[in-house]
Amino acid sequence: MSVQTSTRRPEPFRAVLAFTFGHWARQPLTVSAIVAAITLMTTANLFVPVFAGQLVDAIARAGPDATEVATGALASIVAVGVLAVAFRHLGFLAITRLTLTTMERVAQDAFARLQRFSTDWHANNFAGSTVRKITRGMWALDLLTDTILIALLPSLVVLFGTTILLAWRWPAMGLVVLAGAVLYVGVTLFLSLRFVAPAARLANAWDTRLGGALADAISCNPVVKAFGAERREDDRLAVVLMKWRKRTRRTWVRGTMSGSTQDVVLLALQASVVGFVIWLWTQGRATPGDVTFVLTSYTVVHGYLRDVGQHVHNLQRSVNDMEELVAMHALPYGVEDSAGAGGMRVGAGRIVFDDVTFHYAGHDEPLYRDFSVTIAAGEKVGLVGRSGSGKTTFIKLIQRLYDVTGGRVTIDGIDIASVTQSSLRANIAIVQQEPVLFHRSLAENIAYGRPGASMAEIAHAAGLANAHDFIARLPRGYATLVGERGVKLSGGERQRVALARAFLADAPILILDEATSSLDSESEALIQQAIERLMQGRTTIVIAHRLSTVRAMDRILVFDRGRVVEEGSHTALLARPDGAYKALFDRQVSEFGKSMVA
Known part of the structure; x- marks a missing residue:
């Protein structure tokens, strides 16, 4: 403990x-x-x-x-x-x-x-x-x-x-x-x-x-x-x-x-x-x-x-x-708004890591050193790599959950350290692998993405996330309390509520942390449909643990020890016989085949 x-x-x-x-x-x-x-x-x-x-x-x-x-x-x-x-x-x-x-x-x-x-x-x-x-x-x-x-x-x-x-x-x-x-x-x-x-x-x-x-x-x-x-x-x-x-x-x-x-x-x-x-x-x-x-x-x-x-x-x-x-x-906040920080309103959603150096407190060696990546506005990018390679940190730096040690992160040319954290995160919708819900009603949980939303808007967002039907079948519908951290709902239901929250937020930047992992095939299909709708017209970053989920991405970044060692489309990366992505993909295919035989 x-x-x-x-x-x-x-x-x-x-x-x-x-x-x-x-x-x-x-x-x-x-x-x-x-x-x-x-x-x-x-x-x-x-x-x-x-x-x-x-x-x-x-x-x-x-x-x-x-x-x-x-x-x-x-x-x-x-x-x-x-x-x-x-x-x-x-x-x-x-x-x-x-x-x-x-x-x-x-x-x-x-x-x-x-x-x-x-x-x-x-x-x-x-x-x-x-x-x-x-x-x-x-x-x-x-x-x-x-x-x-x-x-x-x-x-x-x-x-x-x-x-x-x-x-x-x-x-x-x-x-x-x-x-x-x-x-x-x-x-x-x-x-x-x-x-x-x-x-x-x-x-x-x-x-x-x-x-x-x-x-x-x-x-x-x-x-x-x-x-x-x-x-x-x-x-x-x-x-x-x-x-x-x-x-x-x-x-x-x-x-x-x-x-x-x-x-x-x-x-x-x-x-x-x-x-x-x-x-x-x-x-x-x-x-x-x-x-x-x-x-x-x-x-x-x-x-x-x-x-x-x-x-x-x-x-x-x-x-x-x-x-x-x-x-x-x-105690200091750890990450604080700079003096005179203003609000931020993202337009196109172009994300740039400009010579970023970053290391966690207590670590001698930085995870990123002079790290540069550009994600174009509206581009759909997948992040793959072994555990600890820097994928999750990449997402956290975009949200400014940590401050970079050197360099800067910009969105549409604006240094995210120069704006308020609340205004920055209001422009980013994130759906986590394990969605966290409040012990409140379904309507309140969905409306967390846009306070003051009407019931019609909440129901519309739930429909886009393929969540409306299961909510309508509940005795109290949208007034149903979900329990602490959403314990009364199944994993697929929690994920669809989280997607509805992201639909309602309507943010220009979307982050998906392997939102379809650990789900049954029916729930996965419903969520995948909703995700495809949600990604339209947004700059999208997907952290992928199962490589099959990033096949349709415009570009895939392969991380290894804080560096992007490969990048390209799914097809282009598989064409590299000794590439890191192909090695990861072949290993997953082999493990999947063994599990099917078992």
């Missing part, structure tokens, strides 16, 4: 926060409203201990104005409580707006980037793992936003507000609370970011692998069933699950150890504050109301500090969960 393991990247904490704040910056008024509302809510709560102390002193004095003072204190407690509720309500409404909008944009941006990543990137990454990174990152962003704005911001307000109120009356008390709180927060940050985070990062890497392994086996379930390999896949997953469990257990155990250490620090702070206020009372420097004020204030601080441990844990966890998503946003 080939996967990319998540490695530790420099400053993931800073990168994730910069990514999050960057999205917040797109909603400055909403963020400002949240900060203001949460700060006012917390400040209102800070005065509850002050009024509670006044209430206790009034009751303890029992003087003539005690009832009035006590009633005023109670009214003040109720008033600040009402204000706190009102500000909390407004803050939570605003944070709901902020979070949902941000999550939506993050998902949209991630999807947009994924669609534009290079062919190599998609070939080297599991679809299931990628989906897991995005969804996990989205929900981690929700947790991160709540942690910073709803949890940590009030904690800071309470800490500094209470310290100021206590220090106003007893400077030493304020110093004790501040020093203890700073020590607690420092220990919490150190344990979370230096002790728990590395383990969590590795656990996330295996969580991603787990998602990829599940998706890989489930998407290939027909192969699993074909070989009776259910138990084998169970065992394969068990190995991944065992490693995931070990990494996750280590993370959770470290989290527990971190929490216990934090509790010890809090216990020491509690003993210091309570002991100090009792000493003040014994010295006559604090009234019962003062003691109530200190104990109530500390209870508030203690609650927030105890939760700070969980908040920092949540912060660390959300950073770990977002790290892969953020790293994905920093």
Whole structure:
């Protein structure tokens, strides 16, 4: 199983926060409203201990104005409580707006980037793992936003507000609370970011692998069933699950150890504050109301500090969960539109490879070196050769799925690197050997070649592709869902739907990747008829694995190790007794004869 393991990247904490704040910056008024509302809510709560102390002193004095003072204190407690509720309500409404909008944009941006990543990137990454990174990152962003704005911001307000109120009356008390709180927060940050985070990062890497392994086996379930390999896949997953469990257990155990250490620090702070206020009372420097004020204030601080441990844990966890998503946003596309790239509209469809040099990443030797080929407008060209000879790469360079290392590829004299990729590919219709269909209706799959096409146009294209009759026989006709990757259809039916899509696209350049291989004779005949109609008036390139499919081509290019070693018509190439094409053709005829005898 080939996967990319998540490695530790420099400053993931800073990168994730910069990514999050960057999205917040797109909603400055909403963020400002949240900060203001949460700060006012917390400040209102800070005065509850002050009024509670006044209430206790009034009751303890029992003087003539005690009832009035006590009633005023109670009214003040109720008033600040009402204000706190009102500000909390407004803050939570605003944070709901902020979070949902941000999550939506993050998902949209991630999807947009994924669609534009290079062919190599998609070939080297599991679809299931990628989906897991995005969804996990989205929900981690929700947790991160709540942690910073709803949890940590009030904690800071309470800490500094209470310290100021206590220090106003007893400077030493304020110093004790501040020093203890700073020590607690420092220990919490150190344990979370230096002790728990590395383990969590590795656990996330295996969580991603787990998602990829599940998706890989489930998407290939027909192969699993074909070989009776259910138990084998169970065992394969068990190995991944065992490693995931070990990494996750280590993370959770470290989290527990971190929490216990934090509790010890809090216990020491509690003993210091309570002991100090009792000493003040014994010295006559604090009234019962003062003691109530200190104990109530500390209870508030203690609650927030105890939760700070969980908040920092949540912060660390959300950073770990977002790290892969953020790293994905920093990746280059691989193949990018040039600055100022314009649209392209192909007219005649003349294709030229002009001294092209190209090599795949990680390969020392180029596949093509000073490679030049011209395909005339409207010409029908077949590409043949052994596997790995450069046929498929030739097609991919025309689509600009890769950028050439040297030279250029032009269509109608325009360098394809100077136009947008979307406009280039809109002028090319490709029918692959294994057509890929969306798990959508037949009508939607066919209309993918021309968004907004009418049902009449869709049905006409299906008719040209010899697909209308089998579609009409289905209970739901064109509304039939085809299943994931078109699994509900036969190979011949999928191929005809792909041809209908190409007919509807009506592109001036057509690429066929052996569209009739691995089909029964009836399906092959229907598809061959459709292909002959589809090729009319178009520049056509056919990758041929069976040489019988290129007999009618205007010209055949024989590839070998990135070079065109022969070219000409089928008849002309067969006339060369020692030619590469004739050798390939004779071998296929011989293998066909042996299979017929068998």
